[in-house]
Structure formats: structure tokens, C-alpha cells
Amino acid sequence: MGMSEFRRPQQQRSQKTYDALLDAAAELLEEVGIERISSNLVCERAGMTPPAFYRYFDDKYALLAALVDRLMDGQEALFARWLEGTRGVDIDTLARMTAELASAAAGLRNDQPGAIWILRALRAVPRLSELRLQAHDVTTQAITDLYVERLPHVPRERIMRRVRLGVEIGYGVDEMTRETNLSRAEVFEDLVHLFVSMAHYPDYA
Amino acid sequence: MGMSEFRRPQQQRSQKTYDALLDAAAELLEEVGIERISSNLVCERAGMTPPAFYRYFDDKYALLAALVDRLMDGQEALFARWLEGTRGVDIDTLARMTAELASAAAGLRNDQPGAIWILRALRAVPRLSELRLQAHDVTTQAITDLYVERLPHVPRERIMRRVRLGVEIGYGVDEMTRETNLSRAEVFEDLVHLFVSMAHYPDYA
């Protein structure tokens, strides 16, 4: 995504450099924030010189986009595994599992240094915001399929709108538990109830 | 907040300059985003020279903080008016009104140029994120009072946690309708249902 084929690392040494740059960027995003991170700073932290940076990235934004890609790859893998487990479950179980997915995704982000800061940067930088949108849309469509299957008489568009809201809430909850001292487990329980009740909107009956 | 008393504009001319700087900053935040805005750029747009800037603000962050203050003042006024209307209403009506508050607040932000970008910047800039937290906390406490009044047998802490979630959702919905083409009115209706159902959690009975 955004990276030309010939730029992809080809040798082992090269892959190491590429990863080191991404890791350094993630660290720095967490330490200094989006408005203070710079290409030279990333190079220094990665133990590289600036031209090494430009071998792999067109510019600063390409680096951030690559960081997003790496983060999203992890989430997609998680999502694929989760999807397996939803086969044949009833709608209430699906709702509960959706909350669990949100929680697992939050856990994943917690394990990846700088992950939240990448997402926060996505919100604030116009040139990157479309990446966030795309990711949310993909997730929304996939989850919508699951609910449509179980609510065949309800217009897909109506379900989709609410699933999209659920996705937004899932990310919001993650942010919230990070910046407050609310109990993660209790907020998660609230989320379960919320999603279950969303699966029983009056106009679904 | 963060601005020493002696720095406050005292003459009419001064007030004009101060406002011009804030307006310019809001515009630019919308146009170029948080990582490209600069003090010199703000001055130029406001038709001022840099030292005028430093008469009123310690630095770039003080300017952004002032922008937040101005935004929050508007929201507080809206909130105060809304609070008047909640006197004596039952809990379902309160839930519905809470959704309406979220919608009205979104409308207010829509009318203020750069408002969403101020909030997005708050998320992404470590030095400013506490301002966002404070604002959310104040709102949360005030709304919690209203629900506690109507649910005297439920621990305040439990209610507060869910109101906090509701506040997060309110802002999330606003963001979502801006960046998708989902119908604002329909999402708002979903929000009403959501808040009403949140007012009837199983452990409230």
C-alpha cells in the first residue's frame, strides 16, 4: 500500500533496516507525539542515516502509512481467527463475541508499542485519515455480513449503520480505558450489554 | 486557564488582535492540520507580526489551549441551558434528552470553524490531552448527578462509568457522521435508543 514494488526490502539486511525504522517511529510517536516526530529523529533512533530512510519511504507520511499497515495486518489476523468462531452461533452470542473482539483488539494494540499513538495520529493528520476510514469500513462490512445472515428480514443498510456505530464505540472504549482509571473489565461488561441490546433494536423485531 | 492575568487583552484593539489570532489558528488547523500549523503562519494569516503573538501566548501550545477554552465555553453555555430543561423529567425522557444534547453539541461544533480539528488535535498531542480529559470529566459528573437522582439505589460509581461511556459515544458519533455519509438523523435515532437502553441496565433494576 503506497510502497512501490522495487522498494520492498529484498535482502535480510534490508528487512532489518526496514523494521528498525518502523520500530523507531512507533517508539517516538509514543514519546514525542505526531507534531514532534521527524525523519531525522527516526533515523537517529534506528541507528541509520537519512538516505537509508529514503530508500524505503517516499516521505514522512509513507512511513506513518507503513506503520498503519503493519498494525492493521495484526488486527486482520486476529479478526480472521475470530471469524472462525462465529459460525452457527445465535445472534446474542454473536453480540457477546463482538464485544470480545473489541476487547481482544484492544489487547493487541496494548502489546504493540505506539499502536494507540498511531491511531491518534490517524485522526489528526488529514493526509492519513482515509486509512482509518478504510480500515473501519472493511471491519464494518465483514461484521455486518454476520448480522445480516441472522436478520434476513432487516435491510442491510440499517444493520450496517449500527455496526459502524459499534465499531466506533469499540475504539472509543479502548481510548477511554487508557486515559481514565475506569476498570477495563467492568467497561467491557457494559460493552457486552450494549452490543446485545443493539442486536435487539425495536425495528429488528 | 494557563494565561496569566496581565496578558489578558485590556484595550479594544487588543481584544481584536487576540480574536484574530484565535480565528486564524482555527482556520489553519482545518486547512493544514496540527503537524503543519506554525506560529509564524498563524501570525501571517491574522495580519500580525510574531511578537504580537507572544504578547498573548507563552507558546504554540498556549494558543491551542486558548482555542480549546473558547470552544469549551460555548459547550458549557449550551449545557447550562440544557440542564434547565431536565428538571423533573423521568429517566427515559432524560435519556432521550441526553442524546439530544449530544446532537446539539455536534451542531455547535459544526458552526464553529475548525472545532473538530481542535478536538482531533487534542487527541494526538500529548501536552494537550489532559484538557480533553478534564472537559469530559466535568460533563460526565454533571450528567451523572441527573441519573443518580433518579436511581438512588444504584452506586454512583457504576452510573458514572456508563455515563462516561455515553459521553465518549456522543463524541464518537459526531466524528463518525462527519467522515462517512451515514444519515445524521438516523444515527441520532440510534443514539436515542442506545441511551435509553443504557438507562435500563440489568443491574439497575
Added chain:
DNA sequence: TGTACATCAGTGAACGCGCGTTCACTGATGTAC
């Protein structure tokens, strides 16, 4: 298996530019008598 050459990966050093900020100053407004 060794050598010659092509390609890949990274370095050293610097570029012009705009950033945040400050100095010494002039002009505008308010105040005292």
C-alpha cells in the same frame, strides 16, 4: 571454486527552508493635574 561484474544497501556531509522565538524599537491609548 574463483574471479569479474552488476546490483543492492547504506554512509558522510550538506542544502535551503521555515520553525519557534527574541531584541530593540515606534506608535497608540489612557491618566493626572
Added chain:
DNA sequence: TGTACATCAGTGAACGCGCGTTCACTGATGTAC
């Protein structure tokens, strides 16, 4: 009501610094015969 002075508000011009980026190069790895 006019003048003298104090304070307030903003200017002109520049500072050092780190930014994003690039040039010409060297060393490392892979490939052909």
C-alpha cells in the same frame, strides 16, 4: 482643555536550530561463467 508622562500594543528584522531531503560516494551481497 491642554499638556506631560506612563503604559499598552504592535512592528521590523533577525537569531539559531532542526526540519525534510538530496548528492556523490563506499561497502556488501548476489550472479555468471
